[in-house]
Amino acid sequence: MQKKYLIFRILGNDLPGLHGNNQTLQNLEFTLLNEANFPDTEKIYLLNRIFDTNKKTKIKQLLDKYKFKFIDIPFNIDEFNKIKYNRNLQQQIDRKLNSTKKKNIIVSYLEYLMNSEFKNRQSLIKKLYNYNLYLINNNGSRNFCLEYGKEHGYEWTFVLDSNSYFTNKLFENIVNHIEETTEYISIPQIRLSDNNIKNDELLDDSLDFDSFPIREPQIAFKNTSKIKFNKKIPYGTAPKAELLRVLNIPGPWDKWKDNELFLNIKDRQIEHVKFQILSKIIRLNAYNSTNTISNNFNQRIIGLNNLVNLIRNTNN
Numbered sequence: 001m002q003k004k005y006l007i008f009r010i011l012g013n014d015l016p017g018l019h020g021n022n023q024t025l026q027n028l029e030f031t032l033l034n035e036a037n038f039p040d041t042e043k044i045y046l047l048n049r050i051f052d053t054n055k056k057t058k059i060k061q062l063l064d065k066y067k068f069k070f071i072d073i074p075f076n077i078d079e080f081n082k083i084k085y086n087r088n089l090q091q092q093i094d095r096k097l098n099s100t101k102k103k104n105i106i107v108s109y110l111e112y113l114m115n116s117e118f119k120n121r122q123s124l125i126k127k128l129y130n131y132n133l134y135l136i137n138n139n140g141s142r143n144f145c146l147e148y149g150k151e152h153g154y155e156w157t158f159v160l161d162s163n164s165y166f167t168n169k170l171f172e173n174i175v176n177h178i179e180e181t182t183e184y185i186s187i188p189q190i191r192l193s194d195n196n197i198k199n200d201e202l203l204d205d206s207l208d209f210d211s212f213p214i215r216e217p218q219i220a221f222k223n224t225s226k227i228k229f230n231k232k233i234p235y236g237t238a239p240k241a242e243l244l245r246v247l248n249i250p251g252p253w254d255k256w257k258d259n260e261l262f263l264n265i266k267d268r269q270i271e272h273v274k275f276q277i278l279s280k281i282i283r284l285n286a287y288n289s290t291n292t293i294s295n296n297f298n299q300r301i302i303g304l305n306n307l308v309n310l311i312r313n314t315n316n
Contacts, residue, residue: 002153002154003041003154004040004156005042005154005155005156005158005175006041006043006044006148006149006152006154006157007042007043007044008043008045008046008145008148008149008159008160009043009044009045009160009161009162009164010045010141010162011024011028011045011047011059011162012048012049012136012137012141012162013048013049013050013051013135013136013307014055015299015304015307016303016306016307023286024059024162025058025062026199027162027163027165027285028045028059028062028162029062030284031165031284032066035166036167036168036171038168038175041171042069043068043069044068044069044070044071045068045069045070046070046071046073046141046144046145047070047072047073048073048141049074049075049076049135049137050075051135051310051311071148073137073141077311080134081315083131084130121297121298124305125234125237125262125263125301126262128301128308129263131304131308132234132235132304133231133232135304135307135308135311136234138233138234138235139230139231139232139234139239139240142159142228142229142240143229143231145159146221146228146229149221149223150221150223153223155222155223156220156221156222156223158187158218158219158220159218159219159221160218161218163284164189164284165202165281165283165284166281167202167282169205170279171279173278173279174187174278174279178276178278179274179276182275182276183221183222183224183274183275184221184225184227184247184274184276185220185221185275185276185277185278186249186277187218187220187277187278187279187280188214188217188279188280188281189217189218189283190212190215190280190282191215191282192282192283192284192285193286194212194213194215195211198285202282214280215283216241216244216251216253217277217281219240219243225273227247227271228243229243230243230268232265233265234263235304236304237258237261237263238253238256238257238258239259240253241256241257241258242259242267242268245267246268246269246270246271247271247273248270248272248273
């Protein structure tokens, strides 16, 4: 029988320096073992161009062990090698990253724009752009999940990052309050690391989620919705924030216009759609104490650069 809800989680490449060495595997097993099988709900996992074949095999083994369906978008070395690589440029990138990676970029907006490091970051983001779109495939994989849900008859598709987790109560608070005319659901995110909470503490029903700061939400889409993610906006330039602004969902992401700031990719026009802001969703622990809000931006660039070099060194 066709189910009403589809929870689609995207599992991708862990970035060296940003994600813990076994973050994907640890959090996946925690979710498979502990997240409830919600009524009228299907769960599918998307393996998003995972380069590390050993890690990918372990992910598949876990999903098979717990009997969950997955879809594989394979990493293709031939496609990767089509991306233009410049050795001298890579040396330049490495020098710039070494000069910026230990500095805190949380300064006033004006200082940020006038800081010479801004031009460095802008240059690096542009030069890693095609690698980013292929290896991370951030909004591309999200659109895949969204389109799959519609094509296969689910009324609602939850497009989630890999570390996202629902308790019974949090998921019930969504499905029990959806209004008939709603087409998009914004689900505020809380991060366990913000309050130094370990994953296992979620098993205690007394945990107070109201004490956590609210972060960028995850989004669910009704099968009648028309608006998708902008596939041209890559990881690290607030790719989901642009969609939140298009949907006119209020929040601090109104000012996160990295797509325009770094890549001159303009926001699409605001659409007047019916959305609801419901419940919360949990981001599991990243198992990386060095990844903080203050250094996350640089770590993303460094991690992507490291991944590109790892793949090239492995295959050359």
